Amino acid sequence: MLNPTRVSQGLLAWIEERIPVQAWIAASLHVTIPRSAHTFYLGGITLFCFVVQGTTGILLALYYQPTPETAYDSILVIMNQLNFGWLIRSVHAWSANLMIIFCILHLLRIVLQGAYKKPREITWLVGMGLLFLTLGFGFTGYLLPWDQRAFWATTVGTEIAGAVPFIGDFVRQFLRGGADVSAATLTRFFGVHVLVLPVALAGLLVLHLLLIHQQGLADPEGDENE
Amino acid sequence: MxxxxxxxxxxxxxxxxxxxxxxxxxxxxxxxxxxxxxxxxxxxxxGLEEKANALQTPEHVKPEWYFLAVYQFLKVASVFASLGSEAPRLTGILLPAIGMALLFFLPFLDRGPKRPARRRPLLLILTILILAVVIALTVWGQYS
Amino acid sequence: MTEFTVKPIRRRKSIQLLLGFSFIATIGGVLAPIIAYLIPRENAAAYGGPSEVGAPEDFPLNSGKIVSVNDKPVIIVNTKAGGLKAFSAICTHLGCVVTWNERKGIIHSPCHDGLFNPVNGSVISGPPPRPLPQYELVVKEGKVLVGKPLGNIYGERSGE
Structure with missing residues (x-):
């Protein structure tokens, strides 16, 4: 008779013989953190918000329709007709705000603890990239419900980008995909929100975590090059 | 110790x-x-407002809260009007952009060896000041 | 008196049980709404009474025409033997939409050459497992109206 414990043990041994998974897990977990580096779990909570955004975002994308004719109605369907659709959209909206708040708090901790100093300058730059991408998520995601607030906030927001000297007109047209906020803007923002930004953010995130893992957390009580 | x-x-x-x-x-x-x-x-x-209507702007158009500070600063920048007709728009865009660029390159601007904020009073004061200005602009933007 | 032999539960064990239970409960609490959300909603285009598909002149003798009834394809056939009839145009084999074969005067499924009788929808030859379900059809005030499917949506197997 098949014994589930023995089967799973056999399977694990089979994998372990080919790729040293246990050694990888051990190497990633068996590190230490300076007790004085009070992280307040800010970066980890930002990561958690990103996971929530990925999950709820995929769920929303299954029903959302990115055209000016149907976007608003598909949001109404999500909010009123689907089971827990209102909950998933509301969690997505709240988690977006929390993600930005925790990004900023995490940044403040790094500044006040001086954790960006040598040799961690690259981690800081990658982290700033993550912050900009997160703000990009907020800017593109805000248009998608295609209600009055979304439409006019995007109109004004892209207009502000148009005030940049010399390249302003080009930037505004580029962001809008045309002269005005239109169907082209909606599909453009949707594509950036669900394809470009998630891939870019996931890539930078892996780099950020790898650097932290390799260098360890900075000890705020010790000075650089300790 | x-x-x-x-x-x-x-x-x-x-x-x-x-x-x-x-x-x-x-x-x-x-x-x-x-x-x-x-x-x-x-x-x-x-929430969800009425469906987008390109022919009718609602009152009090505002961006998301995390863009409010920049949005409000652009409004406030009209005080630079005496410097020329384009001055308010340029300063309103360029100053926040320069601020972000400085923050981006912070590790290369602050190269001192000391880490904790209490041993770097200048950094502590600057952080609190900038934070206060940004929060004030955000609140002002929300209630204006 | 019966003697109870109860294994003592140690504090460590009970804490582990509690933690494990609350962990599983959380996973379930997160997954349940997600699964409920993924269930498609009821088709919005529900039956709203018979729908008009045209005038009787639109369906001359020995013809078959595909029309849309409540977003579903329906074939209206007019034969000498059966008169004006409405059948579901979705082939019972793999869901292709059937066509009218002018030369043979029968309903033909293009996917695997299933042939259906235009009088009662039964399978003449080919792989379809069931006849085409028939729809209610009435001619009223010069309009052809198609209503609900007749009987079992799957119809009855021919020759049974």
């Missing part, structure tokens, strides 16, 4: 194992955030 006689001696940091100690606390933090998220979503569900 008091080594008054040997200030230059390297200090041994007190270490905490990542696994399971730190991971467990991090999990508890995630648990709390999940609870907060669901509570907020249930009490204040995401």
């Amino acid at each position: 008091s080594r008054e006689s040997e200030p230059a001696a390297p200090r041994e940091p007190d270490l905490l194992p990542f696994w399971p100690h730190y991971v467990l606390s991090e999990f508890i933090a995630w648990y709390i955030v999940l609870g907060v998220l669901i509570t907020l979503a249930a009490l204040f569900p995401a």
Whole structure:
């Protein structure tokens, strides 16, 4: 008779013989953190918000329709007709705000603890990239419900980008995909929100975590090059 | 830990194992955030205004709260009008952009060896000042 | 008196049980709404009474025409033997939409050459497992109206 414990043990041994998974897990977990580096779990909570955004975002994308004719109605369907659709959209909206708040708090901790100093300058730059991408998520995601607030906030927001000297007109047209906020803007923002930004953010995130893992957390009580 | 006689001696940091100690606390933090998220979503569900209408601008158009400070600063920049007709728009865009660029390159601007904020009073004062200005602009933007 | 032999539960064990239970409960609490959300909603285009598909002149003798009834394809056939009839145009084999074969005067499924009788929808030859379900059809005030499917949506197997 098949014994589930023995089967799973056999399977694990089979994998372990080919790729040293246990050694990888051990190497990633068996590190230490300076007790004085009070992280307040800010970066980890930002990561958690990103996971929530990925999950709820995929769920929303299954029903959302990115055209000016149907976007608003598909949001109404999500909010009123689907089971827990209102909950998933509301969690997505709240988690977006929390993600930005925790990004900023995490940044403040790094500044006040001086954790960006040598040799961690690259981690800081990658982290700033993550912050900009997160703000990009907020800017593109805000248009998608295609209600009055979304439409006019995007109109004004892209207009502000148009005030940049010399390249302003080009930037505004580029962001809008045309002269005005239109169907082209909606599909453009949707594509950036669900394809470009998630891939870019996931890539930078892996780099950020790898650097932290390799260098360890900075000890705020010790000075650089300790 | 008091080594008054040997200030230059390297200090041994007190270490905490990542696994399971730190991971467990991090999990508890995630648990709390999940609870907060669901509570907020249930009490204040995401709203939806009327369908977009390109022919009618609603009153009080505002960006999301995290862009409010820049938005409000652009309005405030009209005080630079005496410097030329384009001056308000340029300063309103360029100053926040320069600010972000300075923050981006912070590790290359602040190269001193000291880490904790209490031993870097200039940084502490600057951080508090900038934070206060940004929060003030955000609140002002929200209620104007 | 019966003697109870109860294994003592140690504090460590009970804490582990509690933690494990609350962990599983959380996973379930998160997954349940997600699964419920993924269930498609009821088709919005529900039956709203018979729908008009044209005038009787639109369906001359020995013809078959595909029309849309409540977003579903329906074939209206007019034969000497059966008169004006409405059948579901979705082939019972793999869901292709059937066509009218002018030369043979029968309903033909293009996917695997299933042939259906235009009088009662039964399978003449080919792989379809069931006949085409028939729809209610009435001619009223110069309009052809198609209503609900007749009987079992799957119809009855021919020759049974």
